[in-house]
Amino acid sequence: KVRYHKWEVKYQYKSPDCYQKLVITINGRSPGPTINAQQGDTVIVEIRNSLLLEDVAIHWHGIRQHGTPWADGTEGVTQCPIIPGDTFTYKFVVDKPGTFLYHAHYGMQRGAGLYGLIKVSLPAGESEPFSYDYDRSIILADWYHKSTYEQMTGLNSIPFVWVGEPQSILIQGRGKFNCSTPGTEADLCNATNPECSPFSLTVVPGKTYRLRIGSLTGLSALSFEIEGHNMTVVEADGHNVEPFVVQNLFIYSGETYSVLIKADQDPSRNYWASAHIVSRNSNTTNGLGIINYYPNHPKRNPPTSPLVGPRWNDTAPRIAQSQAIKALKGYIHTPPQTTDRVIVMLNTQNKIDDHVRWSVNNVSFGLPDTPYLIALKQNFLHAFEQTPPPEGYDAANYDIYSVAKNVNATTSNSIYRLKFNSTVDVILQNANTMNVNNSETHPWHLHGHDFWVLGYGIGKFNISTDPKKYNLVNPIMKNTVPVHPYGWTALRFRADNPGVWLFHCHIEAHFFQGMGVVFEEGVEKVGRLPTSIMGCGETKRFFKP
Numbered sequence: 001k002v003r004y005h006k007w008e009v010k011y012q013y014k015s016p017d018c019y020q021k022l023v024i025t026i027n028g029r030s031p032g033p034t035i036n037a038q039q040g041d042t043v044i045v046e047i048r049n050s051l052l053l054e055d056v057a058i059h060w061h062g063i064r065q066h067g068t069p070w071a072d073g074t075e076g077v078t079q080c081p082i083i084p085g086d087t088f089t090y091k092f093v094v095d096k097p098g099t100f101l102y103h104a105h106y107g108m109q110r111g112a113g114l115y116g117l118i119k120v121s122l123p124a125g126e127s128e129p130f131s132y133d134y135d136r137s138i139i140l141a142d143w144y145h146k147s148t149y150e151q152m153t154g155l156n157s158i159p160f161v162w163v164g165e166p167q168s169i170l171i172q173g174r175g176k177f178n179c180s181t182p183g184t185e186a187d188l189c190n191a192t193n194p195e196c197s198p199f200s201l202t203v204v205p206g207k208t209y210r211l212r213i214g215s216l217t218g219l220s221a222l223s224f225e226i227e228g229h230n231m232t233v234v235e236a237d238g239h240n241v242e243p244f245v246v247q248n249l250f251i252y253s254g255e256t257y258s259v260l261i262k263a264d265q266d267p268s269r270n271y272w273a274s275a276h277i278v279s280r281n282s283n284t285t286n287g288l289g290i291i292n293y294y295p296n297h298p299k300r301n302p303p304t305s306p307l308v309g310p311r312w313n314d315t316a317p318r319i320a321q322s323q324a325i326k327a328l329k330g331y332i333h334t335p336p337q338t339t340d341r342v343i344v345m346l347n348t349q350n351k352i353d354d355h356v357r358w359s360v361n362n363v364s365f366g367l368p369d370t371p372y373l374i375a376l377k378q379n380f381l382h383a384f385e386q387t388p389p390p391e392g393y394d395a396a397n398y399d400i401y402s403v404a405k406n407v408n409a410t411t412s413n414s415i416y417r418l419k420f421n422s423t424v425d426v427i428l429q430n431a432n433t434m435n436v437n438n439s440e441t442h443p444w445h446l447h448g449h450d451f452w453v454l455g456y457g458i459g460k461f462n463i464s465t466d467p468k469k470y471n472l473v474n475p476i477m478k479n480t481v482p483v484h485p486y487g488w489t490a491l492r493f494r495a496d497n498p499g500v501w502l503f504h505c506h507i508e509a510h511f512f513q514g515m516g517v518v519f520e521e522g523v524e525k526v527g528r529l530p531t532s533i534m535g536c537g538e539t540k541r542f543f544k545p
């Protein structure tokens, strides 16, 4: 079946957290419409850019784009951006059931509210390996009052202006900023605006709900919980999980989970749902929603005080949850037992000419003017640097627990070229930032593939002993994975999808500051590129009369 959508993307005044700001909407909404499809369907989305002055591109997060690498929606990698007034059509097949996302992939535009969810169901007659009565979904996000343009300008300035902690956490596009915060224009902040009344999920007592949860925060790692209810984790990034029960779910930007919740508590009242920032010392108030037990009023506040959430700097339970996520028996994709190539990626915060940047192996990434996919297919080899990026760092002489002796890095737009169909391991190695005693959490997202998560560890990865501890039996496959503070995360994937694929930190500011790499594989197998992706960089001249 073909699922056709026609979207208009534009700025509108909205008050997602009671404070009026410009929000990028799709057909008037943020989050945008959910794409509902069945495995094997073709999704067609015709997008009109009505942003007046800004380009746009939309990435289909978790969709592998087999055979359609030009539809990945990554500006600078797989396409030229869609300019104001233009219409662009994405067409791709959803080949896997599960919960996926879509969002802007141009500058830091995602943070302006341009995102939504993709729900892919099983073919008719097939059923999930878990049961539930109703299927619901929410997107978690953080929200800033500074425009993405101001944020990007600050990050690019000398002295550096950090984006800071968000003003609110949004549950399904709704948050609550305290309008009496000093400096708040009273006429722009209205605590009773219906746009910022909390998200309410109505449940029928006794029924079981599959709640699909996606995070598209710009910065924050979150702990999500529902007062008085356990959650059974059954899906992660479109893969069935060996079920495990949590009281609070840690979720990083770019991840999706399905949890089962049974409405088995006292039905005479409502309950809080809460999203709390972890991993950063933030004083942003928790995002709050209401679990409404029918037939209570959906907006009636629970009689209890909202949940506080876990301590922000307690990493042990977060690592424990990461390690608990295993593929469900009967749904295990056994990984290749050996690898052809290991790339170690040291994650550091650096300085380049007094700009604060993030890098991999001391190389900070920048996008070229001509998207790689086009440059490679047209043989514009001067369009980006040809010296390959480093395969690792000088581990023997690098102390990951201290600020680097030399914080300077270089910048490059060169890419990793992978042998088609080879097996590639990536070791994400975390380290200290430029601040003493500080290491952050980075959620890494790979386009075009799911990878096996082979293991997590604390400290410096040991190439001779740690691989012996890999889970090669039932590792989960994911498209986004955290690397914890001072820790490492080991991934394996097959370079079997012809195209050019971004792999990057899903924190908006960090990717903007260079925290990413690009992989190419089998680009010679990619068919004729649609001319609609062209028009920028070297391809401008194609369109000259």
Ligand SMILES: O=C1O[C@H]([C@@H](O)CO)C(O)=C1O
Pocket (backbone or CB within 6 Å): 162, 349, 356, 433, 434, 435, 440, 509
């Ligand atoms: O890139 C970043 O900069 C700040 C801080 O390190 C400097 O103010 C921060 O927390 C980041 O993640």
